Structures are given as structure tokens and as C-alpha cells.
Amino acid sequence: MLARMMVLHVEPRWISPYVFSCFVTLEEKRLPFDVVVLDSAKDETTTPDHLARTVTGRVPALVHDDFGLAESNAIVEYLDDAFPDVPVLPRDPRQRARARQLMSWMRSDDTAPIREERPTTTIFYAPTTAPLSASGLAAAVKLCAVAERVIREPNLFGPWSIVDAELAFLLHRLLANGDPVPPPVKAWAEAQWARPTVRAWRERPRPPLTAPRA
Amino acid sequence: MLARMMVLHVEPRWISPYVFSCFVTLEEKRLPFDVVVLDSAKDETTTPDHLARTVTGRVPALVHDDFGLAESNAIVEYLDDAFPDVPVLPRDPRQRARARQLMSWMRSDDTAPIREERPTTTIFYAPTTAPLSASGLAAAVKLCAVAERVIREPNLFGPWSIVDAELAFLLHRLLANGDPVPPPVKAWAEAQWARPTVRAWRERPRPPLTAPRA
Numbered sequence: 001m002l003a004r005m006m007v008l009h010v011e012p013r014w015i016s017p018y019v020f021s022c023f024v025t026l027e028e029k030r031l032p033f034d035v036v037v038l039d040s041a042k043d044e045t046t047t048p049d050h051l052a053r054t055v056t057g058r059v060p061a062l063v064h065d066d067f068g069l070a071e072s073n074a075i076v077e078y079l080d081d082a083f084p085d086v087p088v089l090p091r092d093p094r095q096r097a098r099a100r101q102l103m104s105w106m107r108s109d110d111t112a113p114i115r116e117e118r119p120t121t122t123i124f125y126a127p128t129t130a131p132l133s134a135s136g137l138a139a140a141v142k143l144c145a146v147a148e149r150v151i152r153e154p155n156l157f158g159p160w161s162i163v164d165a166e167l168a169f170l171l172h173r174l175l176a177n178g179d180p181v182p183p184p185v186k187a188w189a190e191a192q193w194a195r196p197t198v199r200a201w202r203e204r205p206r207p208p209l210t211a212p213r214a
Numbered sequence: 215m216l217a218r219m220m221v222l223h224v225e226p227r228w229i230s231p232y233v234f235s236c237f238v239t240l241e242e243k244r245l246p247f248d249v250v251v252l253d254s255a256k257d258e259t260t261t262p263d264h265l266a267r268t269v270t271g272r273v274p275a276l277v278h279d280d281f282g283l284a285e286s287n288a289i290v291e292y293l294d295d296a297f298p299d300v301p302v303l304p305r306d307p308r309q310r311a312r313a314r315q316l317m318s319w320m321r322s323d324d325t326a327p328i329r330e331e332r333p334t335t336t337i338f339y340a341p342t343t344a345p346l347s348a349s350g351l352a353a354a355v356k357l358c359a360v361a362e363r364v365i366r367e368p369n370l371f372g373p374w375s376i377v378d379a380e381l382a383f384l385l386h387r388l389l390a391n392g393d394p395v396p397p398p399v400k401a402w403a404e405a406q407w408a409r410p411t412v413r414a415w416r417e418r419p420r421p422p423l424t425a426p427r428a
Contacts, residue, residue, distance in 0.1 A: 055312070055363050056319050056356075067308050071322070074314035081307050093295050094281050098269070100288035105270050107321070108285070142270075149269050 006033040009050070009061040011040070014204045015120040017169050018072035019060040024165050025076050027197040029086045073103050076162055088162040099163045102150065106170050113139040118173035124202075125209045127177045140174055147171060147185045154191065168192035220247040223264070223275040225254070228418045229334040231383050232286035233274040238379050239290050241411040243300045287317050290376055302376040313377045316364065320384050327353040332387035338416075339423045341391045354388055361385060361399045368405065382406035 008026065010019045026033050038044040038059050051057045053068030061070040062078070069075055080089050090096045105111070117136040122128050132140060147167060150156055155164045171189040174181050181189070192198065222240065224233045240247050252258040252273050265271040267282030275284040276292070283289055294303050304310045319325070331350040336342050346354060361381060364370055369378045385403040388395050395403070406412065 051363075055315070056324065056360055058319070058324070067311075069308075069311050069315055071315040071318040073318055074311050077314055078307065078311040081310070093292065094283075096295075097281075097283050097288050097292040100291055101269070101283055101285040104285035104287055104321070105272070107318070110270065110272070146270055149265075 005063075005065045006031055007036055007063040008033050009036045009038050009045075009054075009059050009063070011059050012037050012207060013121075013124075013209070014201070014206055015124045016060065017120060017166065020169055020201055021072045021162055021166055022060045022062060022075045022079075023201055024197045025079050025088050025162055027200055028088055028160075028162075029079060029083050031079070031083060073100075073107070076103075087159070090157040090159070090161055092157075095157045098150075099157065099161055102146075102156075102163050103166060105146070106166055111139055111143060111170065114143060114170065114173055118177055118179070120173065121209060123172050123176040124206060132179060140179055143170065143174070144180075144182055144185055147188075148182060151185060151188050153188070160195070164192050165195065165198055168198070219277075219279045220245060221250055221277040222247050223250045223252050223259075223273050223277070225273050226251050226421060227335075227338075227423070228415070228420055229338045230274065231334060231380065234383060234415050235286045235376055235380055236274045236276060236289045236293075237415055238411045239293050239302050239376055241414055242302055242374075242376075243293060243297050245293070245297060287314075287321070290317075301373070304371040304373070304375055306371075309371045312364075313371065313375055316360075316370075316377050317380060319360070320380055325353055325357060325384065328357060328384065328387055332391055332393070334387065335423060337386050337390040338420060346393060354393055357384065357388070358394075358396055358399055361402075362396060365399060365402050367402070374409070378406050379409065379412055382412070 006026070008019075008022055010016070010023075038050065040059065044050070045059055046057045050061070053063060054061045054070040056070050058070040060072055060075060061068055062075045064082070069078055076088060080087060089099050113133065113136040117130070117132055118128070152158070155161065156167070157163070168189045171181060171185065172193060175186060175189060193202070220240070222233075222236055224230070224237075252264065254273065258264070259273055260271045264275070267277060268275045268284040270284050272284040274286055274289060275282060276289045278296070283292055290302060294301060303313050327347065327350040331344070331346055332342070366372070369375065370381070371377070382403045385395060385399065386407060389400060389403060407416070
């Protein structure tokens with residue numbers, strides 16, 4: 001399958017962990033792609049075109065030739081199936097299963113308090129001084145416990161995978177705000193944060209923060 | 215890979231859509247499995263054993279020989295990889311991608327108001343008379359619009375897939391409570407609801423509803 005006609009639809013501020021996951025996957029695979037910014041605040045994700053292509057009208061969305069797809073983990077899996085030369089998920093079935101588990105878990109209710117209380121604006125714009133709530137703290141403690149169970153040096157599954165980048169991103173919601181993270185977890189997350197494709201995301205120019213935090 | 219030593223860890227009331235997805239997958243594939251009930255209200259999901267096996271200590275969890283896995287979509291994919299004779303996900307890469315998109319979307323914030331305001335107790339125990347909130351109604355309208363875009367007779371992707379069962383389950387949160395659903399969507403969801411493996415779930419004996427609704 002050729003990599004031409006690949007378009008990633010993104011949100012305007014380049015702070016979505018879900019766009020991040022697709023962006024890093026495309027960069028790791030060295031696939032050429034165009035970017036289209038869609039601002040949901042301006043109803044740009046609910047145009048008839050975007051709905052017809054993507055079914056749900058969400059961002060991120062990938063359009064590959066005439067095929068439109070939303071939901072970051074579906075996009076990552078599709079790219080890994082279509083362009084397997086540089087894998088971003090483990091090949092071993094049980095490691096792949098664990099990778100999928102962690103990707104789902106990081107999007108689940110278990111981590112929702114962290115996502116709510118430590119929005120990604122606190123990573124890419126300015127940290128907050130608000131302490132974590134009781135449920136936020138409990139979620140942070142669980143995240144660090146899960147991280148301690150799965151982290152291996154240098155990567156979770158031996159070869160690097162997109163789950164390394166996603167877990168590092170989630171941990172940086174805590175690290176950016178001075179929340180407690182065990183030193184080995186912190187060191188691991190910082191090493192992952194320095195990966196060139198991740199740095200390419202971090203160093204994107206971003207518009208001034210004027211809209212409500214997301 | 216042999217199907218022996220397969221254990222599905224479930225919640226006590228048999229009302230979780232995520233346990234449902236794993237249960238129907240196992241039944242469709244005719245894989246023999248044992249069931250272990252874990253009650254999170256009694257801290258049974260956070261025992262050292264369950265945490266060591268599953269990393270996150272969640273239910274549903276599948277234990278296959280010595281391998282423990284949580285998160286329903288990871289379990290479904292693992293079973294489809296390990297036991298491919300009866301597929302539960304489409305084989306075509308783009309249909310498979312769409313299936314994954316829909317599975318993720320049904321677990322996302324877009325559908326959260328439906329999950330919150332129409333808990334599965336209203337399907338399997340007793341309906342609610344509470345009207346949907348504005349956000350609940352908006353989510354219901356979007357769900358029906360998405361369903362209208364993807365539903366095909368008799369199944370979304372031609373051959374039956376687990377996404378048919380999951381979408382029918384989500385629509386039944388509305389149908390069970392008399393919320394408006396377009397007649398063709400309702401008819402499709404009711405036909406899916408009659409599938410033998412789905413009926414096997416619906417007809418499970420359930421304990422009296424005494425604990426808070428989930």
C-alpha cells in the first residue's frame with residue numbers, strides 16, 4: 001500500500017494525547033502526511049464531509065486515500081497493519097495484548113481524574129498550582145503502581161512501541177505539575193520524553209492559549 | 215494453542231458491557247472457560263495475585279494458562295488472534311479498523327452520558343423514569359446518528375462481529391428506558407439482541423440488586 005494521500009486531522013493546539021499518538025506513529029514509520037487543523041469549537045469536526053468520512057466526526061482522524069478513520073488506537077493499529085516495516089506495537093501476541101490493554105486502560109475511567117485535573121495545557125502551556133483531589137491522588141498512585149509493574153529499561157516490551165510514548169505522556173501530566181512520581185518512573189518517563197519523534201511533537205509551534213483548557 | 219485453562223473473571227451481577235463482550239466472544243468461539251466472580255466492592259480485584267496477573271486489577275480479566283489480561287477490547291483481540299477459527303472481528307483491514315474505531319468510540323467520552331444516565335441495571339433489573347439530561351439527550355442523538363451511518367442488515371460488516379453485539383447493547387440502554395431510537399435502528403438492535411450467545415448472557419441468573427447501581 002502506498003503512503004501517498006495520507007492526511008492527519010488534528011486539533012488546533014497540538015496538545016491532544018490522541019493526536020500525539022497518531023503523529024508519533026506516522027513519524028516513527030517515516031510516512032509522509034499532510035495536516036489539516038479542525039477546530040471543534042468552530043464546528044469544523046461536524047461538517048457533512050468529515051462525518052461522512054469518519055462516521056463519528058472526531059479528531060484525530062486519518063484519511064488514507066478515500067478511507068477515513070477516527071479514534072487514535074484504531075488509527076495506530078491501522079497504520080501498523082498497513083505499514084508494518086517499522087512496527088509501533090509488539091509482534092508477540094501476548095505482548096501485543098498487553099500493549100492493547102495498557103492503551104485502553106490509559107483511556108479508561110481509572111485515569112480520568114488525572115486527565116481532568118492535569119489537562120495537557122499544564123504540560124504544553126503552564127502548570128497548575130491546584131493540588132490533586134482525593135480521587136486525582138488515588139488515580140496518580142495507581143498510575144505510578146501500574147507503571148512500576150510494567151516499566152522495563154529502556155522500553156516496556158524490548159523494542160520501542162507507541163505504548164512507551166503514551167505512558168510517558170500520561171506520566172508527564174504529573175511530572176509537569178510537580179506531583180509525586182517514584183524516581184525510577186520519573187527517569188524512565190524523561191528518557192522516553194527525549195525520543196526524537198516525541199520531541200518533534202513537543203517542539204511544535206502552538207498558538208497562544210486563549211480558549212478554555214482541554 | 216489449546217483452549218484449556220481459560221478463566222474469565224467477572225463482576226457479581228453480570229451487567230457489565232465489558233464482561234458481556236468477552237463472554238459473547240468466548241461463546242461464539244465455543245471455547246470452554248471457567249468463571250471466577252470478583253467483587254470490587256469487597257476488594258477482590260486488588261488482591262496481590264490479581265494485580266500481579268493483570269497489572270491493573272480490573273474486571274473483566276482473562277487468564278489463559280499463566281497469562282492474565284484485562285480490558286475487554288484487548289481480551290477480544292487476544293482471543294481473535296489466538297483462536298481465529300471463528301472470527302469475531304472483520305478480516306478486511308479497513309473493516310477491522312472501523313470495528314476498532316467503533317469499539318473505542320463506544321467506550322469514549324462521547325457516549326459517557328448514556329452510560330451514566332442509563333446504567334445497565336436499567337436493562338437487566340428495572341428501567342428508570344428519569345428523563346435524559348441535555349447532554350444525555352445529545353449523546354443519544356449522536357449514538358443514533360452514528361448507528362444509522364454504520365448499520366447494515368443483518369450485520370455491520372457482513373459476517374457477524376462482536377461490534378454488532380456491543381452496539382446493540384449500547385442501544386438497549388436507550389430502548390430499555392423508552393428513549394427515542396429511530397425504528398430501523400431499534401429493529402436492528404432487537405434482532406441482534408436475539409442472537410443465541412447474546413441471549414445466553416441476558417438470561418443468566420442474577421443476584422438481587424442490593425448494592426449501588428453500576
